[in-house]
Amino acid sequence: MPKAGLYKGGNMETKGALDGIRVIDFTRVLAGPGAARMLADHGAEVIKLEIITGEVARYVIPARDNVIGINRSGYYNNINRNKLGATINLADPRGGELAKRLVKTADVVVENFSAGVMDRLGLGYEALKEVKPDIIMVSMPGFGQTGPYRTYASYGPTLQAVGGITYLTAFPDHEPAGFGYSYSDYSGGWPTQFAILSALHWRRKTGKGLFIDVSQMEALCALYGASMLDYSVNKRAAKPIGNRLPHRAAVPHGAYRCKGEDRWCVISVFGEEEWQAFCRALGSPAWIKDERFSTLLSRTENMDELDRLIEEWTIKRTPERVMEIMQRAGVAAGVVQNSRDLFESDPQLKHYQFFKEMEHPVIGRVAYENVPFKLSETPGGLRKPAPLLGQHNDYVFGKILGMSKEEIAEYTEEGVIGTPQLD
Amino acid sequence: MAEQINEETLLGDLRVLDLADEKGVYCTKILADLGAEVIKIEKPGGDPIRDNGPFYHDIPHRERSLYFWQFNANKKGITLNLETVSGQDIFKKLIKTADILVETYRPGYLDGLGLGYKELSKINTGLIVTSITSYGSSGPYKDYKGSDIVGVAMGGMMNVCGYRDTPPVMPYGEQAYHTVSSYAAIASLIALNHRDATGNGQHVDVPMQSCVAFSLEFANLWYIYWGEVLGRRGTVHGSSGLGAYAPNVYQCKDGHMCTFPGIVPMEWIEADGMVGDLNEPKWQDPFTKLSPEGQAHVMEITAAWMKTHTKAELFEGCQNMHISWAPVNTLEDLINDPHLNDRGFFVPLEHPELGETFIYPGALMKMKEAPWRLRRRAPLIGEHNVEIYEGELGFSKEQLALLAEGGVI
Numbered sequence: 001m002p003k004a005g006l007y008k009g010g011n012m013e014t015k016g017a018l019d020g021i022r023v024i025d026f027t028r029v030l031a032g033p034g035a036a037r038m039l040a041d042h043g044a045e046v047i048k049l050e051i052i053t054g055e056v057a058r059y060v061i062p063a064r065d066n067v068i069g070i071n072r073s074g075y076y077n078n079i080n081r082n083k084l085g086a087t088i089n090l091a092d093p094r095g096g097e098l099a100k101r102l103v104k105t106a107d108v109v110v111e112n113f114s115a116g117v118m119d120r121l122g123l124g125y126e127a128l129k130e131v132k133p134d135i136i137m138v139s140m141p142g143f144g145q146t147g148p149y150r151t152y153a154s155y156g157p158t159l160q161a162v163g164g165i166t167y168l169t170a171f172p173d174h175e176p177a178g179f180g181y182s183y184s185d186y187s188g189g190w191p192t193q194f195a196i197l198s199a200l201h202w203r204r205k206t207g208k209g210l211f212i213d214v215s216q217m218e219a220l221c222a223l224y225g226a227s228m229l230d231y232s233v234n235k236r237a238a239k240p241i242g243n244r245l246p247h248r249a250a251v252p253h254g255a256y257r258c259k260g261e262d263r264w265c266v267i268s269v270f271g272e273e274e275w276q277a278f279c280r281a282l283g284s285p286a287w288i289k290d291e292r293f294s295t296l297l298s299r300t301e302n303m304d305e306l307d308r309l310i311e312e313w314t315i316k317r318t319p320e321r322v323m324e325i326m327q328r329a330g331v332a333a334g335v336v337q338n339s340r341d342l343f344e345s346d347p348q349l350k351h352y353q354f355f356k357e358m359e360h361p362v363i364g365r366v367a368y369e370n371v372p373f374k375l376s377e378t379p380g381g382l383r384k385p386a387p388l389l390g391q392h393n394d395y396v397f398g399k400i401l402g403m404s405k406e407e408i409a410e411y412t413e414e415g416v417i418g419t420p421q422l423d
Numbered sequence: 424m425a426e427q428i429n430e431e432t433l434l435g436d437l438r439v440l441d442l443a444d445e446k447g448v449y450c451t452k453i454l455a456d457l458g459a460e461v462i463k464i465e466k467p468g469g470d471p472i473r474d475n476g477p478f479y480h481d482i483p484h485r486e487r488s489l490y491f492w493q494f495n496a497n498k499k500g501i502t503l504n505l506e507t508v509s510g511q512d513i514f515k516k517l518i519k520t521a522d523i524l525v526e527t528y529r530p531g532y533l534d535g536l537g538l539g540y541k542e543l544s545k546i547n548t549g550l551i552v553t554s555i556t557s558y559g560s561s562g563p564y565k566d567y568k569g570s571d572i573v574g575v576a577m578g579g580m581m582n583v584c585g586y587r588d589t590p591p592v593m594p595y596g597e598q599a600y601h602t603v604s605s606y607a608a609i610a611s612l613i614a615l616n617h618r619d620a621t622g623n624g625q626h627v628d629v630p631m632q633s634c635v636a637f638s639l640e641f642a643n644l645w646y647i648y649w650g651e652v653l654g655r656r657g658t659v660h661g662s663s664g665l666g667a668y669a670p671n672v673y674q675c676k677d678g679h680m681c682t683f684p685g686i687v688p689m690e691w692i693e694a695d696g697m698v699g700d701l702n703e704p705k706w707q708d709p710f711t712k713l714s715p716e717g718q719a720h721v722m723e724i725t726a727a728w729m730k731t732h733t734k735a736e737l738f739e740g741c742q743n744m745h746i747s748w749a750p751v752n753t754l755e756d757l758i759n760d761p762h763l764n765d766r767g768f769f770v771p772l773e774h775p776e777l778g779e780t781f782i783y784p785g786a787l788m789k790m791k792e793a794p795w796r797l798r799r800r801a802p803l804i805g806e807h808n809v810e811i812y813e814g815e816l817g818f819s820k821e822q823l824a825l826l827a828e829g830g831v832i
Contacts, residue, residue, distance in 0.1 A: 017617035062648035074648040147765040152742045157671045158749035161681030168595035180583040181640035181661040190605040191787040197612035198433035213789040224596040226489040230477045232782035237754045243593045247476030255590045268570040334573035338582045339646035351562035372637035373610045377625035
């Protein structure tokens with residue numbers, strides 16, 4: 001067990017806003033575990049239930065020292081910090097029964113199996129409601145509980161494709177690009193967090209729990225601003241637009257190549273006043289007075305040429321320098337930062353202690369992504385690394401469920417409960 | 424007061440004051456959709472967001488910005504000039520009955536008006552003030568300007584989007600704004616739970632940059648654990664690791680399809696007579712077919728076969744074989760998607776002043792006991808001035824006329 005207070009900067013003493021709330025987390029990989037992590041970061045006791053061999057994220061890269069091991073995945077560690085972990089075989093009816101007894105002591109259940117799986121395990125909402133009438137339960141698979149795709153499987157890239165953002169995130173006349181990672185696992189986890197936190201408030205008022213059906217596909221489809229209304233009202237279907245903003249007086253608006261290997265700075269200029277500031281920041285070169293750029297409309301027509309001329313200026317400067325010159329003139333500009341920039345040099349993220357280290361019993365001292373916002377009274381934060389496989393079996397089955405040592409040993413022997421693996 | 428909706432929505436007993444621009448307008452929309460009474464406070468003459476296109480029938484009009492409609496449905500609207508002493512006085516009256524204030528001004532602006540968290544919490548100790556900024560309320564970049572594209576750039580998202588031989592590409596649909604708004608709603612609701620337990624409000628400081636940087640899956644972890652930067656690799660996914668792995672996305676008969684490289688419907692390809700050498704035993708081995716070289720070979724043969732099938736055929740066919748491929752849907756595909764339509768994702772909403780009904784994207788979640796609903800279209804400029812100022816704060820019609828003439832409302 002990691003010792004309390006061993007790690008620098010943890011918030012062991014801080015009262016979390018969700019202290020006293022118990023969450024049973026049946027989810028795997030990222031969308032569900034990420035949502036439950038937010039609750040854990042703010043004090044909820046999140047008990048992660050895994051199959052006895054450990055969930056798939058334990059094998060996801062990157063691993064510490066590139067050695068794959070059940071307790072070595074940085075992916076699992078970052079997403080499941082602050083949680084307790086227990087291993088259980090839900091396919092065995094006795095395992096399902098234990099899970100149900102745990103739910104009886106809990107406030108919230110989160111799961112992301114495809115529709116119907118929890119019911120087949122005897123752990124559907126109706127069954128759980130019987131043991132805990134005011135339970136708040138969120139089911140959040142890719143496609144939700146109803147509809148023709150409800151049993152379909154998905155992972156980040158396919159969800160982003162079916163949800164439209166892969167097609168829309170691209171340059172015109174170029175292959176679709178989308179994201180190089182699973183943004184949809186974050187967007188898919190947000191409604192789960194909205195729902196749980198609102199439902200806890202509602203339960204306090206009404207005494208009632210409820211079932212919440214989240215579809216990660218829909219969670220993504222809700223993020224296109226006015227595009228769907230534009231279709232409904234103006235019969236116009238959004239197309240890929242690269243780095244430009246259609247329907248907005250935003251010229252220039254793009255990413256410009258700067259000095260260095262694959263270094264870029266984005267610049268966005270809205271309206272006339274900012275354009276004047278932008279011209280001054282560039283040092284008012286002769287070309288900028290050209291009639292091709294003198295009005296908003298002419299600039300819009302000649303955006304390609306404008307972008308080319310801007311890049312002639314940016315390419316001579318580092319992106320940090322371009323940002324500084326632009327910001328000093330009052331123009332919104334920012335370095336296209338990679339994770340080295342974020343981790344090593346960004347002074348703002350440092351100021352917010354965005355990366356913070358904790359000691360992990362197997363992989364040692366390592367940085368985590370900290371809570372991304374600051375609550376003045378209940379900041380939450382990093383308390384402990386992710387659980388080792390079955391690390392809290394004794395606590396969960398012994399202390400919470402009151403099973404005797406002999407009983408736990410018997411269940412472990414028979415494969416209903418997993419054998420903890422603490423190295 | 425609010426119509427009788429409290430019992431059916433999760434947040435129906437809450438009042439939220441909305442002083443948010445594009446960064447935060449989705450945050451208050453989330454709260455409104457969950458049932459909170461959100462009062463959008465606009466400058467006299469209307470919020471600047473009303474100038475954002477696209478517009479109804481492409482004719483610019485402050486009551487017909489689709490951007491404004493989308494993000495302000497379910498809210499009420501009043502006008503108030505916070506830069507006047509009278510306006511500040513009225514604002515303080517509104518604070519007395521508010522639960523959450525969401526604001527997106529530059530750091531220090533509200534403090535300068537005497538309306539910062541410190542002052543407001545003296546009026547209402549339970550008040551939660553959520554400040555959404557580009558970089559945070561403090562720190563070396565706090566006064567830097569931001570925008571959506573700057574948010575995705577500075578937060579590290581844009582660096583992982585696009586191809587090696589193109590510039591980084593901005594995620595479509597203002598994803599930095601959606602990201603920070605989502606975390607601002609989450610943070611506000613966490614603070615609400617604390618208030619429910621203790622009666623105390625607090626200040627919530629939500630920087631766009633760190634919210635984006637929090638949502639990068641592998642990117643930061645590659646650097647923390649490996650010292651490697653995850654860059655633009657087209658549709659190669661971060662889960663593949665370092666190396667020349669195959670992309671996810673391929674052309675098919677009528678568009679593009681997203682695959683799981685290496686995991687392909689072998690029997691189907693074989694039945695179509697296009698399997699090449701993939702039926703050799705070595706391609707049964709997962710390590711062989713998932714290695715970079717294996718993926719390249721499997722996907723070369725598979726890509727040729729995919730061109731003979733449509734997105735719909737490949738989607739249904741593969742999913743029935745438990746292979747989790749999916750179509751690269753266009754916006755039109757989404758509007759016509761049988762699953763979204765079966766689930767009732769698209770919701771009609773009436774605009775009585777136009778005598779028309781439009782289709783909005785709908786629920787983020789389905790809840791029988793407390794249904795998500797679109798209750799009303801976005802407010803017209805000052806639509807609820809009379810309800811709030813006269814009905815609730817007790818101003819007379821004459822007083823309201825004076826305040827309007829004085830540029831306060």
